[in-house]
Amino acid sequence: VQLVESGGGLVQAGGSLRLSCAASELALDYYALSWFRQAPGKAREGVSCISHSDSSTYYADSVKGRFTISRDNVKNTVYLQMNSLQPEDTAVYYCATYRWGPKCTVGADGGLNIYEYDYWGQGTQVTVSS
Secondary structure (H helix, E strand, O other), rough: OOOEEEEOOOEEEEOOOOEEEOOOOHHHOOOOOEEEOOOOOOOEEEEEEEEOHHHHHHEEEOOOEEEEEEEEEEEEEEEEOOOOHHHHHOOOEEEEEEOOOOOOOOOOOOOOOHHHHHEEEEOOOEEEEE
16 A cells, blocks of 8 residues: 655645645555644644545544545545645644545544554645744
């Protein structure tokens, strides 16, 4: 399974970026795929997930209404459209495959559990200036 993120960059507050995660066909055929982010000095946090089984989605409260996850099965790519970006969105963004199969699952705390993800991309930097 291979995952390659792209699309990061520097943007002003209020701007938009679209991240891409190019995945091997195996990844998209069998696994839900999520976006995580990690800011300097902070733990990695789950941002969004899209299921393979029914394309249901999950968003962290901090990005609801601003970010949209989607997938293109022909291109084997998952996207994260990020609008109304804020400085607190600055982080390295990673995509990852969910270990337990095609449907996004949240933990008891309502978030994604990084320990349930096996394959990760190298990450793409997103920097939002104020």
